[in-house]
Amino acid sequence: MGEVLWGARVSLALEIRGLSKSFGGLPATSDVSLAVETGERRLIIGPNGAGKTTLFNLITGDLRADAGSIRLFGEEAVRLRTDQRVHRGLARTFQIITLFPHDTLAHNVVLSLLGLAPSRWNALRPLAARRDLYQRAREVLATVGLAAIAERPLAQVSYGEKRRVEIAMALAQRPKLLLLDEPLAGLSKEERQTLQGLLAAIPRDITVVMIEHDMDTALSYAERITLLHYGKIIVEGSRAEVVAHPRTREIYLGA
Numbered sequence: 001m002g003e004v005l006w007g008a009r010v011s012l013a014l015e016i017r018g019l020s021k022s023f024g025g026l027p028a029t030s031d032v033s034l035a036v037e038t039g040e041r042r043l044i045i046g047p048n049g050a051g052k053t054t055l056f057n058l059i060t061g062d063l064r065a066d067a068g069s070i071r072l073f074g075e076e077a078v079r080l081r082t083d084q085r086v087h088r089g090l091a092r093t094f095q096i097i098t099l100f101p102h103d104t105l106a107h108n109v110v111l112s113l114l115g116l117a118p119s120r121w122n123a124l125r126p127l128a129a130r131r132d133l134y135q136r137a138r139e140v141l142a143t144v145g146l147a148a149i150a151e152r153p154l155a156q157v158s159y160g161e162k163r164r165v166e167i168a169m170a171l172a173q174r175p176k177l178l179l180l181d182e183p184l185a186g187l188s189k190e191e192r193q194t195l196q197g198l199l200a201a202i203p204r205d206i207t208v209v210m211i212e213h214d215m216d217t218a219l220s221y222a223e224r225i226t227l228l229h230y231g232k233i234i235v236e237g238s239r240a241e242v243v244a245h246p247r248t249r250e251i252y253l254g255a
Contacts, residue, residue, distance in 0.1 A: 007049070011038045012074070013057070013177050013207035020070030021231075028054040030231040032068070033201055036224075038176075041100055042209045045242075047251065051231035056179050056189045060092055061085050072177065082183055089176030095211075101155040104163050105146055105179030108154060109137035112169035114180045140172040141165070144198055160199030169200065171206075178202070180210040184218070196221065219243065227251065 012038040021029045029051045036042050044052050057063040059070060061082035070078045072088055080088075099108050109135045141150045144164040149157060154165065161182060170178055183199070184192050192214060199221055202208060212218035219225075225242040228236040235245045242248055 012036065012071070012208065013038045013040070015025070015069075015071040015074075016059075017069040019055070019058060019070065020066050021054060021063060022066055023041055027231045029058065030175055032228075032231070032233055033237065034226055034233065036177075036207060036209060037206045038073075038207055039053065040207055041223045042207075042219055043218050043225045044209065044211045044228060045213075045215075045218070045225060046228035047151075049230075050228040052228055053181060054231070055228070056092060056211065059085075059179060060090060071166045072228055079096055086173065088150065089174075090179070090180035091170040091175035091177070092180055093170055095181040097162050097166055099162060099165060099169075104151050104153055105141055105157065105168075106137045106150040107162075109140055109169050109172050110134055112172050114138060115173070137172065140168045143171065143201075145167045160187050160189075160194065163187065163195060164198065165190075167195075171202070175206060177207045177209070180212075182211050182213060184212055184214045196216075224232060 008124055012035050014034075016035075017033045019029055019032040019076060020027065032051075032055060044055065046052055054063065058065050061077070061080060061084075065078055068078065069076060072090060074087060075088065077085055077088070099110070110130070113136055115134045138147060138150050141147050144167060146161060146164055146168065149161070152161060158164075166181075167183065173208060180199075187195060199208070210218065210222065222239060224237065225235075226233055227242060227248055229251050234247050234251060235242050237245075
């Protein structure tokens with residue numbers, strides 16, 4: 001279990017081989033290899049310090065890998081900048097919410113749209129005049145149930161609603177591969193249920209890789225699971241296989 005046979009699968013959204021990253025000689029990821037098929041829902045689990053967020057940062061280009069390969073939809077991306085990877089269909093959310101609290105929900109989404117707009121370098125046209133971007137922002141907010149408060153300042157909405165705004169910002173970019181870093185963290189039971197419904201409604205043409213600690217919710221969503229421990233893949237397989245594996249119980253579930 002966990003062995004990846006390279007070249008045995010087709011239509012891979014994400015293919016990683018031998019990915020390694022160290023900080024001060026301490027490995028954060030060590031020879032990580034995985035393959036995620038187009039349309040797949042993949043869950044990355046592991047205890048704190050397992051290297052999960054570091055793996056995401058390597059995939060997005062926020063960190064430069066020490067060794068290894070990252071292919072996005074068949075294209076080598078390990079030397080591409082973050083913005084170049086975004087233009088190839090990659091989007092993500094963050095474990096710690098990084099939004100603009102004094103701007104409206106719609107304006108936050110517009111800023112994410114602007115990053116991919118060809119006119120983003122046009123300093124002569126005021127952003128407020130971009131009705132097309134604001135219309136698109138309201139449409140995306142409607143998909144996460146926030147259309148009614150699109151003009152409300154972000155600081156005046158709940159934590160769960162901020163999480164939905166962040167997902168809306170990612171979806172607004174029409175990604176092909178979406179990385180979700182603990183989207184359910186800090187949410188109430190009702191908020192988790194709402195967000196779970198939104199995640200289930202993401203179209204299948206978007207591949208989703210998610211880091212999550214809420215096992216009940218995450219396991220119901222993911223099709224394949226990868227368990228990281230000290231930067232290495234320990235177990236990988238279906239939900240039933242990973243949950244039943246003794247290493248999972250030992251490392252993650254505390255059994």
